[in-house]
Amino acid sequence: MIPRHLFIGVVVLLIVALGMSVYVWRVRGRVDRVPTPGANAQPVAPPVSGANEQVTIYVAYDDVGVVRPKLVRITLPVGRQERAVEILRSLVNLYEDRFSPHSLAAGSEIRDVYLVEPGLAIIDLNAVFADSHRSGVLVEELTIVSLVQTLAANISGITRVKFLVEGRERDTLAGHADLSNFYDSSAVTRAVAQLQNTQ
């Protein structure tokens, strides 16, 4: 004969175990319903190895409609082409910040930069960059000249720059700035100077 107090104890333990099972089951279901973070659109790239260097990037400011130089320190690889990519990516990363003076849509990316001798650089943007770009003559110009000026200021010998989007030619960035032609870096420097002078 099982003692009465032992029987009651076993029953209570079974009820507690059952209750805990139900609780665990419910908590698990709730975890399943929590949305997983969206896929990170940023490219998964190996960490850049190289020296931490100071470079000048040309940052666009929408409020006053100018492009101003800014000194930043970034890790740069040795290769000329890789350096060009990293410098432009640092500029785009700055623009993707919520409090950027010239915001670009999240996921905007420099896919690659090709340095073609003599003096020609080809900047390949991703589709998000162009498709999500704000439309307007000035706002598109600010993006283009800040990229060209930053590249020309940091990579010696660049005289002309051409833009591609996802490896293909495109007429305009977002309906205004011309992407069908080559940009003369000296003409862009004049455009940047005029932006400064007339603010």
Add this chain to the structure above:
Amino acid sequence: MRWSKLLRLVAPAFGRRGRPAAIWLLTFTTAILLASALLLYSTPEEKRISIYSNAANFSLPVLDRNGDEYIGLLELFEPLGAVSAKTNGNRWKFRYYDVESEFTAGQTRARIRSVDFNLPANFLLENGRGLVPLSSLATLMPRILGGPVTFNQNSRRLFVGNVAVHFTAQVNKTIPPKLVMNFTAPVNPMIATEPGQLRMAFNHEAVVAPGSQALTFDSKVIPSASFQENNGSAALIVAATVPLMASFTNNGRTITIEPVPQVAAQVQSPPSVPRPPNSFALPLVAGSPAARRYFAVVDPSHGGEERGASLSGQLAEKDVTLAFGRRLRQELETRGLATLLLRDNDSTLSLDQRASLTNSAHAAIYICLHAASQGDGVRVYTALVPAETESRGPFLSWDAAQAAFQLLSQSAGTGLVSELQGKQIKARSLITPLRPLNNITTAALAVEVSPPSDDMSGLNSPAYQQFIAGAIAGGLANSRDKLEARQ
């Protein structure tokens, strides 16, 4: 210099064999020069035949052989259906679906559907390619196709079945008069202008003449038109005494030709005729060279499917630029400055079309209008001419056509900014990579207008638009002498 003198001069250079060698050299040089001149000046236009059918409209080259015109039979039938050909010695077997034909090289006799058929000239076989005389097509093709074929050998236009596109043309007695042409199928002719006429070339449409090749209208402005067919193509030439524009409606089935609005205003005082939405109007300048010249071309950017920037939930840039464009035209014309508005409805114009129309108008200045949600005031842009666009001799590079006019454009832009600032409007003068500024062969400016405050609806305010348009027109009027002097 005489031939004998020339020989005496040249002969000593060839030593002992002087005279014969000199004769040979001079003859050879003369022959080369003559042959070059012949090649340069007597290159004939390639002969072509156009075939119109329900399956396809296409054009093929015509070959001259033994004084007759020939065409490749396989190429002729290939777009019309399943074909094959086989060469067996000098016999050439041709199959179109299940219809078999047999031709013999160098003979006129052939067999089609097991029945003898006589060609008007010998069948030719060249590298496995069967050639038949062009003059045989009117009888040969119906035998193979089993259906009617109409062949106009003089114009080399061949119609398979009932595919001809007919049209009617009538000048409406409106003010100004309009030539309305209704076609039985959509057409898309190439339109070109020459002094005193507007020419529509139908290269791919089976357009046929109405009852008469010459059409006369009871109108002094558009007195006549003529239909011409030649070398596989048809053209309709409209004679005019004033510059004309053509607009397409009814999905390309109706073409209306009328004087351009500014000229219409000179012909008679017209009531404002609203244009149907989505009609595409090309203000092509025809008429005499002394026809009216425009001071300004105003180009409301975007239009049609291209909305431009979304300024707010409902407000598209293309609508704002059109409203601004109309007001600017009005303001310029009240100052006595003839103005051509490139887009006066919600139509689509490519950048190249905008540049071509502007360049053919020979205006003193081109103003491209844009609207933006960012910033405030007005920004006046001149072209950032792209790199590596070298003009060669008399030919201007399309991408750098503006290069020669940059100083004039910058001067006009500076004057315009001063005028705007004088009216307490915030204005900046900038350089921008914006097409078609760099394709324009006159002074060219782009004007980007921002809302007067944070309220985007201000851009659409008639009062604000009128104020800005008036200031721009005033600035341009002040630069008139300088701009027209360069023009």
